[in-house]
Amino acid sequence: MQHHNYSLGDLENMIPFEREIYVDMLVTYIKEENERIKKQNQKG
Numbered sequence: 001m002q003h004h005n006y007s008l009g010d011l012e013n014m015i016p017f018e019r020e021i022y023v024d025m026l027v028t029y030i031k032e033e034n035e036r037i038k039k040q041n042q043k044g
Contacts, residue, residue, distance in 0.1 A: 011019065
């Protein structure tokens with residue numbers, strides 16, 4: 001919720017396909033962050 005600036009109320013009021021898109025965006029962001037952190041840890 002914090003990354004894409006949606007409130008809990010916004011999420012509850014989304015129609016199913018909007019919520020699915022939001023979750024997909026969030027999963028993509030988390031995967032990218034994990035890769036970035038992994039690469040950063042390998043350098044140090």
